[in-house]
Amino acid sequence: PRNTRRGDAGALVVAGLDVRDIAAEFGTPVYVLDEDDLRSRCRDFRAAFPNEDVYYAGKAFLCRAVVRMIAEEGMFLDVCSGGELAVALAGGMPPERIGFHGNNKSVAELRRALDAGVGRIIVDSFAEIDRLTALARERGVRPRVLLRVTVGVEAHTHEFIATAHEDQKFGFSLAGGAAITAALRILDEDVLELRGLHSHIGSQIFDTSGFEVSARRVLTLQAQIRDARGVELPELDLGGGFGIAYTTQDNPSTPEELAKRLRKIVDSECAAERLAVPHLSIEPGRAIVGPAVFTLYEVGTVKSVLIGTGNDPADGRRAYVSVDGGMSDNIRTALYDASYSATLASRASVAEPVLARVVGKHCESGDIVVKDEFLPADVQPGDLVAVPGTGAYCRSMASNYNHVPRPPVVAVRNGQARLIVRRETEEDLLALDVE
Numbered sequence: 001p002r003n004t005r006r007g008d009a010g011a012l013v014v015a016g017l018d019v020r021d022i023a024a025e026f027g028t029p030v031y032v033l034d035e036d037d038l039r040s041r042c043r044d045f046r047a048a049f050p051n052e053d054v055y056y057a058g059k060a061f062l063c064r065a066v067v068r069m070i071a072e073e074g075m076f077l078d079v080c081s082g083g084e085l086a087v088a089l090a091g092g093m094p095p096e097r098i099g100f101h102g103n104n105k106s107v108a109e110l111r112r113a114l115d116a117g118v119g120r121i122i123v124d125s126f127a128e129i130d131r132l133t134a135l136a137r138e139r140g141v142r143p144r145v146l147l148r149v150t151v152g153v154e155a156h157t158h159e160f161i162a163t164a165h166e167d168q169k170f171g172f173s174l175a176g177g178a179a180i181t182a183a184l185r186i187l188d189e190d191v192l193e194l195r196g197l198h199s200h201i202g203s204q205i206f207d208t209s210g211f212e213v214s215a216r217r218v219l220t221l222q223a224q225i226r227d228a229r230g231v232e233l234p235e236l237d238l239g240g241g242f243g244i245a246y247t248t249q250d251n252p253s254t255p256e257e258l259a260k261r262l263r264k265i266v267d268s269e270c271a272a273e274r275l276a277v278p279h280l281s282i283e284p285g286r287a288i289v290g291p292a293v294f295t296l297y298e299v300g301t302v303k304s305v306l307i308g309t310g311n312d313p314a315d316g317r318r319a320y321v322s323v324d325g326g327m328s329d330n331i332r333t334a335l336y337d338a339s340y341s342a343t344l345a346s347r348a349s350v351a352e353p354v355l356a357r358v359v360g361k362h363c364e365s366g367d368i369v370v371k372d373e374f375l376p377a378d379v380q381p382g383d384l385v386a387v388p389g390t391g392a393y394c395r396s397m398a399s400n401y402n403h404v405p406r407p408p409v410v411a412v413r414n415g416q417a418r419l420i421v422r423r424e425t426e427e428d429l430l431a432l433d434v435e
């Protein structure tokens with residue numbers, strides 16, 4: 001996070017608080033959210049996209065307190081389930097600033113979204129057009145919808161988080177004409193108001209050429225719709241997916257750079273197609289909350305393990321530093337082969353750095369939080385280790401594997417720490433067993 005430094009005895013200090021005090025008060029593992037960092041990232045995006053709507057993608061991390069923060073910062077909010085919608089409303093997000101996503105929204109979810117008056121419903125299938133039409137008639141409302149378009153872009157990211165190539169579940173394909181058919185059908189439906197097109201090509205993307213190709217292709221569709229029906233859709237949502245730096249190897253674009261590039265391609269494509277420039281929106285999740293959080297763990301055991309057979313002089317050793325959480329609070333390393341870094345947080349050390357792997361307490365060898373990191377050779381039980389960049393898709397994808405209760409989230413600001421999501425307890429877990 002932005003507001004970290006090293007304080008007394010080399011311990012990490014965030015927003016004026018020593019991590020040792022945070023650990024003493026809230027226990028470990030704990031997700032520590034630097035609130036000013038989160039807010040400043042909202043402001044950076046809003047400043048770079050002043051005439052656009054910036055939807056925070058709530059799937060990255062959502063709780064009532066964060067909804068309040070982003071609402072105060074003038075953000076919009078993307079939700080993709082009834083549960084996320086419930087948190088958004090409970091946190092006080094004005095419904096007209098909510099966009100409701102999902103490839104398989106249930107009738108109950110759609111009804112709830114209509115009754116709440118969400119601002120946009122992002123329609124994802126023909127079946128959904130039918131459901132929504134019937135519900136809108138039943139409720140006597142005329143929802144504003146965007147059409148999720150599959151633009152056929154191969155985003156350079158992990159296969160599980162790329163979403164715009166043809167062979168996957170989201171949206172209406174351009175290829176084969178599903179997208180234009182869907183758009184015309186919605187336009188013919190008097191109870192639905194088609195506001196625009198939507199595309200999202202994937203997540204943790206650094207190469208902005210994917211966004212450019214995608215913008216070009218949706219605007220070509222926009223021109224086809226105009227040619228077919230004489231209407232120009234007033235809005236265009238280019239989705240999220242902007243990459244962040246997990247390690248020093250990553251080099252993300254700033255919001256200003258993104259804004260400049262996206263606007264340039266939209267402007268030139270609109271000029272080429274003789275279209276009015278639509279009102280733009282984007283949906284960053286990771287780029288807002290990812291860097292604002294670190295996970296604080298306590299070291300339990302440390303083992304030095306031989307790499308290889310030990311017969312080769314080049315064979316080295318690796319320190320396995322076990323912490324009190326693991327794949328239940330950060331599944332991303334195991335699931336996406338994601339890279340993180342780690343740092344000794346409770347003190348300084350002059351010991352030589354050794355190759356280390358930060359692992360969890362779960363019953364499988366894939367339970368790795370940080371694959372490769374150099375940590376001081378004297379890391380020992382009781383030390384605190386911080387893993388930065390865990391704001392996005394860590395707490396929100398956390399599990400209770402091995403009946404490990406999920407960690408709390410503590411927001412820190414101006415020397416004050418406040419619990420915004422409490423730690424789960426064993427009683428919470430047992431409470432689900434009915435016999």
Ligand code: LLP
Nearest residue numbers: 057200203204240241242283284285286393
């Ligand atoms: N908009 C839509 C329609 C999305 O599906 C997503 C992410 C976003 C926006 C936000 O993407 P972001 O800016 O956060 O990259 N669990 C995976 C990421 C899945 C992303 C799903 N959709 C991970 O841990 O990397």
